[in-house]
Amino acid sequence: MIRIAICAPGKRLEQDRADAVRDLLASDDQVELVFHRQCFARHGHFAGDDAARLNAFLECANDPSFDAVWFAMGGYGANRIAAQAIPQLTHAAHSKSYLGYSDNGYLLAALHKAGIGQSVHAPLVGDIRRTGGDRAILRVIDWLKGGTGGLEPSLDSTPAAAFNLTTLAMLVGTELIPDLSGHVVMVEEVSEHLYSVDRLFFHITQHLRGIAGLRLGRISEVPENDRPFGASPEEIARYWCEKGGIPFLGNAEIGHDADNTIVPFGLARSANAE
Amino acid sequence: MIRIAICAPGKRLEQDRADAVRDLLASDDQVELVFHRQCFARHGHFAGDDAARLNAFLECANDPSFDAVWFAMGGYGANRIAAQAIPQLTHAAHSKSYLGYSDNGYLLAALHKAGIGQSVHAPLVGDIRRTGGDRAILRVIDWLKGGTGGLEPSLDSTPAAAFNLTTLAMLVGTELIPDLSGHVVMVEEVSEHLYSVDRLFFHITQHLRGIAGLRLGRISEVPENDRPFGASPEEIARYWCEKGGIPFLGNAEIGHDADNTIVPFGLARSANAE
Numbered sequence: 001m002i003r004i005a006i007c008a009p010g011k012r013l014e015q016d017r018a019d020a021v022r023d024l025l026a027s028d029d030q031v032e033l034v035f036h037r038q039c040f041a042r043h044g045h046f047a048g049d050d051a052a053r054l055n056a057f058l059e060c061a062n063d064p065s066f067d068a069v070w071f072a073m074g075g076y077g078a079n080r081i082a083a084q085a086i087p088q089l090t091h092a093a094h095s096k097s098y099l100g101y102s103d104n105g106y107l108l109a110a111l112h113k114a115g116i117g118q119s120v121h122a123p124l125v126g127d128i129r130r131t132g133g134d135r136a137i138l139r140v141i142d143w144l145k146g147g148t149g150g151l152e153p154s155l156d157s158t159p160a161a162a163f164n165l166t167t168l169a170m171l172v173g174t175e176l177i178p179d180l181s182g183h184v185v186m187v188e189e190v191s192e193h194l195y196s197v198d199r200l201f202f203h204i205t206q207h208l209r210g211i212a213g214l215r216l217g218r219i220s221e222v223p224e225n226d227r228p229f230g231a232s233p234e235e236i237a238r239y240w241c242e243k244g245g246i247p248f249l250g251n252a253e254i255g256h257d258a259d260n261t262i263v264p265f266g267l268a269r270s271a272n273a274e
Numbered sequence: 275m276i277r278i279a280i281c282a283p284g285k286r287l288e289q290d291r292a293d294a295v296r297d298l299l300a301s302d303d304q305v306e307l308v309f310h311r312q313c314f315a316r317h318g319h320f321a322g323d324d325a326a327r328l329n330a331f332l333e334c335a336n337d338p339s340f341d342a343v344w345f346a347m348g349g350y351g352a353n354r355i356a357a358q359a360i361p362q363l364t365h366a367a368h369s370k371s372y373l374g375y376s377d378n379g380y381l382l383a384a385l386h387k388a389g390i391g392q393s394v395h396a397p398l399v400g401d402i403r404r405t406g407g408d409r410a411i412l413r414v415i416d417w418l419k420g421g422t423g424g425l426e427p428s429l430d431s432t433p434a435a436a437f438n439l440t441t442l443a444m445l446v447g448t449e450l451i452p453d454l455s456g457h458v459v460m461v462e463e464v465s466e467h468l469y470s471v472d473r474l475f476f477h478i479t480q481h482l483r484g485i486a487g488l489r490l491g492r493i494s495e496v497p498e499n500d501r502p503f504g505a506s507p508e509e510i511a512r513y514w515c516e517k518g519g520i521p522f523l524g525n526a527e528i529g530h531d532a533d534n535t536i537v538p539f540g541l542a543r544s545a546n547a548e
Contacts, residue, residue, distance in 0.1 A: 044501065044502055045468075045469050045503045046504070075469075076469040080472075080476070169444075170443075170476060170477045172447060173477075173480065173481055174476075175480060198350070198354075199350060199353065199440075199444050200444075202353050202444060202448075203444045207447055227319055228318055228319070229319045231318070
C-alpha cells in the first residue's frame with residue numbers, strides 16, 4: 001500500500017477535482033489518498049493563510065504513515081512557507097517523495113537543498129481537469145509504484161532538476177535554491193509574453209553558470225502581443241545559454257499540460273526506493 | 275545651451291510623441307534635442323535590433339557635444355545591450371547624465387556600477403503622451419538646467435537608486451547590478467498582479483540585504499484577478515522588508531505616470547554639475 005498525503009502550498013483545490021482523482025483511483029487497492037482539509041481552505045489568494053498552509057505541509061511531511069506528499073495545485077504561495085518549513089521537518093520527512101511543479105518548485109528546491117526526501121517535478125492533483133488529465137495522474141501513481149515509463153525521456157546519469165521558468169528566476173540567489181552545478185536544469189513556462197521569457201532567461205543564465213546544461217520544456221499559452229517578439233522560445237534559450245556559457249541540450253518533455261513528465265531532482269532512480 | 279541626445283534602448287518612439295516634445299520645448303533656446311534616428315526604427319519587439327540599439331546608445335554617449343542622454347521609451351531591451359555597452363564607452367561618456375526609468379534601469383544600473391556619468395531615474399521622452407505629460411517633460415528639462423524642484427521629495431544625504439520592481443528583480447545577482455548597500459532603494463511597478471508583486475518582493479529582499487532601506491513607489495494599473503490577493507502593496511512591501519531585515523521607509527513619489535519624480539543614483543546634487 002502506498003499512502004499519499006495531499007496538501008496545497010499555494011492555490012486551493014476545487015472539490016470536484018479531488019473527487020475526480022478519487023474516482024480515477026478508486027479501484028486501485030495499492031494506493032490510498034489522504035486529502036488534508038487545508039486543500040479546500042480559502043484565504044485571499046491562497047488555500048488558507050501562511051500558517052494554515054505551513055502546518056498542513058508539516059503534518060503531511062512529518063507523518064510516518066505517508067510515503068509521499070503530493071501537491072494539490074500550483075498558483076502562488078509556496079515561497080511564503082518554504083523557509084519556515086525546512087527546520088520543522090522531522091525524521092519521518094526524510095523517507096518521502098514530494099511531488100508537484102509550477103509554484104511548488106520553491107518547496108521542491110528547498111527540500112532538495114536540505115537533502116530531505118526526494119523532490120520530484122511531476123503533475124499535480126489538480127491536473128486531472130486538463131484534457132488527458134487522467135494520464136497525468138496515472139503517471140504519478142505509476143512512478144510511486146516503481147514504474148519508470150513516466151520519466152522525462154532525456155534523463156540519464158547526470159543529476160537533473162526541473163522548474164517553472166518564473167519560479168526558478170525568483171529562486172536564484174535566494175536561501176531556497178540548491179546548488180545546481182553539474183545538474184541538467186529543465187524549464188517550462190505558461191502564459192508569459194516572449195519578452196518576459198527573454199528577460200527571465202537573461203536572469204537565470206546569469207545565475208546558473210556551472211550547470212551541466214539547460215533543456216527547454218514547453219512555453220505554452222503565450223499571450224498575443226501588439227507586435228511580434230521576433231524570436232522563438234528555442235532561439236531565446238539558445239541565445240542566453242550561449243551568452244552565459246551554458247550548454248543548451250535541447251527540449252524537455254515538461255510543461256503546464258497533461259503530458260508533463262516526471263523529473264526526480266538529483267539522479268533518477270529506475271525503481272521506487274520506498 | 276544644454277544638448278540632449280535621445281535614443282531608444284527598448285521600444286521604439288512614435289514620431290508624434292517626438293514631435294510633441296519638440297513643440298513643447300521649441301521656444302526654449304537653452305535646450306537642443308537631437309533624436310537619434312534609431313528612436314524610430316523597428317525590429318520585432320524592439321526599436322531596431324540589438325546592434326542598432328547598442329550603436330545608437332554608444333554614438334549618443336560617446337559624443338562630447340552632448341550633455342545628457344535621454345531615453346525615449348521603456349518597453350523591453352536595455353538588458354540585451356547594457357553589458358556590451360559599458361566597455362565601449364569613452365571619456366566623453368563620463369561627463370553626462372543618463373535619464374530614464376522602467377526597462378532603462380538595466381542601463382542606469384550598469385552605468386552606476388561602472389562609475390560612468392550620472393544615472394538618473396526620470397521621466398522618458400515618450401511620457402509626453404500621458405495626461406499631464408508636459409509636466410513630466412519639463413521636470414526633466416528643469417533638472418538638467420540645475421533645478422531641484424523635480425527631485426523625489428524624500429531624497430536626503432543617503433545615497434539612493436530607483437527602479438521598476440520587475441527590472442530590479444531581473445538585475446539582482448547579475449553582472450549589471452551596482453553595489454546598493456547603504457542606498458535607499460525605491461521601487462515602482464505597473465500592470466502586474468499583486469501575487470506577482472509579492473513574488474518579486476520575495477526575490478529582491480533576499481538579494482538586497484545591506485541596503486539603507488526601501489521605499490515603495492506607485493503600484494499602478496494592477497489587473498483584476500479572479501480572487502483578491504488579500505494584502506495591499508504597502509503590506510506586501512512591509513512584510514518582505516521585515517523578513518529580510520530591511521528598513522521600510524515609506525512611500526516614494528515614483529511610478530509609471532506623469533508625476534514620476536527624479537532620483538539621481540547615488541547622492542542627489544542640489545544643482546546641475548554640468
